Amino acid sequence: MSIQEQYRKRAAELLASGEVKIIIGYGAGSTPDRRRALFIRSADDASLLHVDAACDANLSGYLVSEGLLSDRKKVGIFLRPEGIRSVNILAAESQLDPLQIVIIGFNVENGSLAALQGSGVNDFSSLISTLKESRSTPEEQALIEKIEGMTPEERFAFWQAEFSKCIKCYACRQVCPMCYCKRCIVDNNQPQWVHTSSHTLGNFEWNLVRAFHLSGRCVECGGCDRACPVNIPLRLINRRMAQEVLDAFDHFSGMSHTQEPVLASFKKDDPETFIL
Amino acid sequence: MSEPFEPKIVAFVCTYCTYAGADLAGTSRLKYPPNIRMVRLPCTGRISPMFILKALQKGADGVLVSGCHPGDCHFTHGNYHARRRWTVFRALLNFTGIPLERIRFSWISAAEGVKFAELISSLTEDIRKLGPFDQYKAMIHETETPVSL
Numbered sequence: 001m002s003i004q005e006q007y008r009k010r011a012a013e014l015l016a017s018g019e020v021k022i023i024i025g026y027g028a029g030s031t032p033d034r035r036r037a038l039f040i041r042s043a044d045d046a047s048l049l050h051v052d053a054a055c056d057a058n059l060s061g062y063l064v065s066e067g068l069l070s071d072r073k074k075v076g077i078f079l080r081p082e083g084i085r086s087v088n089i090l091a092a093e094s095q096l097d098p099l100q101i102v103i104i105g106f107n108v109e110n111g112s113l114a115a116l117q118g119s120g121v122n123d124f125s126s127l128i129s130t131l132k133e134s135r136s137t138p139e140e141q142a143l144i145e146k147i148e149g150m151t152p153e154e155r156f157a158f159w160q161a162e163f164s165k166c167i168k169c170y171a172c173r174q175v176c177p178m179c180y181c182k183r184c185i186v187d188n189n190q191p192q193w194v195h196t197s198s199h200t201l202g203n204f205e206w207n208l209v210r211a212f213h214l215s216g217r218c219v220e221c222g223g224c225d226r227a228c229p230v231n232i233p234l235r236l237i238n239r240r241m242a243q244e245v246l247d248a249f250d251h252f253s254g255m256s257h258t259q260e261p262v263l264a265s266f267k268k269d270d271p272e273t274f275i276l
Numbered sequence: 277m278s279e280p281f282e283p284k285i286v287a288f289v290c291t292y293c294t295y296a297g298a299d300l301a302g303t304s305r306l307k308y309p310p311n312i313r314m315v316r317l318p319c320t321g322r323i324s325p326m327f328i329l330k331a332l333q334k335g336a337d338g339v340l341v342s343g344c345h346p347g348d349c350h351f352t353h354g355n356y357h358a359r360r361r362w363t364v365f366r367a368l369l370n371f372t373g374i375p376l377e378r379i380r381f382s383w384i385s386a387a388e389g390v391k392f393a394e395l396i397s398s399l400t401e402d403i404r405k406l407g408p409f410d411q412y413k414a415m416i417h418e419t420e421t422p423v424s425l
């Protein structure tokens with residue numbers, strides 16, 4: 001039995017036994033190589049599920065949909081390791097109860113599917129610990145170092161050129177499981193913090209705010225990068241911020257569902273070399 | 277003849293320490309440059325990174341954020357939270373090319389009037405040397421020019 005068949009069988013069992021009321025997984029997308037979110041409530045529909053290397057979206061954002069978890073029933077969800085970290089963060093930020101989530105974990109290693117054992121958030125803690133130790137994608141790291149080697153003027157020009165492409169469609173916000181605010185700061189007009197016109201100034205501010213709000217929360221699922229219609233390297237900036245919280249506070253986001261959010265906690269001996 | 281460049285500096289300060297320190301500098305008749313615009317807030321923990329962006333958006337050449345020394349916060353730990361936030365935000369500003377010489381952070385207590393006056397003097401001099409923040413001002417200018425189709 002293929003890995004996909006095993007997953008379909010497990011999903012069907014979860015639904016048939018009544019353990020979960022719904023399964024959030026992947027179904028066929030608009031082209032053969034794409035997958036889109038699929039929501040099934042009946043064991044008969046399990047055959048519609050796809051589990052393969054093309055399943056790249058982080059589905060955890062659907063868990064905070066209004067009303068989904070309010071009946072206290074369980075929900076099954078297909079998640080890659082990044083998605084499991086997202087669930088941990090959402091739980092740590094009191095957005096959901098991890099006991100209500102049945103995780104159907106899978107991983108994609110070197111382009112091929114690998115099964116993950118476990119169903120509760122705690123079952124994956126050793127996996128997440130190894131992720132913390134081995135975090136690096138050399139290709140992106142080289143670009144980050146190249147940017148850091150520039151003068152501030154060059155860096156500013158680099159990002160100005162990137163952000164000037166932004167059309168403020170907010171797809172990056174929409175796709176992000178961490179952007180669950182009912183009212184985003186850019187939607188506020190009293191006070192209006194961020195210019196809403198499509199000028200570079202407002203784009204610059206929006207992208208800075210977005211990156212700041214994801215600092216120490218982003219799990220680098222790459223959703224924003226894939227969603228951006230003008231290909232701004234959003235992941236690069238998120239990755240740099242993740243590195244910063246790791247270096248400064250030894251914080252790796254989504255380690256556990258009890259981990260304190262990095263910007264809502266402190267240590268008395270936090271580094272402060274830059275303060276006069 | 278154009279006038280010599282006078283930097284605009286916005287200081288976000290907490291009312292219990294740095295504002296009182298500035299007050300002490302004043303009552304002690306200490307001299308410091310008038311380039312600073314102070315915004316008094318209840319605590320450094322109240323200082324959102326948005327304030328810094330707003331100051332730049334409104335044409336500031338430099339920003340100072342200052343509050344109580346660690347352990348001295350009136351609200352016991354507002355400045356510890358602020359310190360973490362600044363560490364992260366400062367790294368973000370650096371990565372996106374906003375020169376860190378323009379965004380400064382300090383701890384100034386109510387007793388440190390001299391430190392306040394000296395810091396403002398040196399900060400003003402530093403930013404005067406850097407000149408106006410032209411790259412940011414070009415972006416502001418773009419929003420003010422009428423669109424030509």
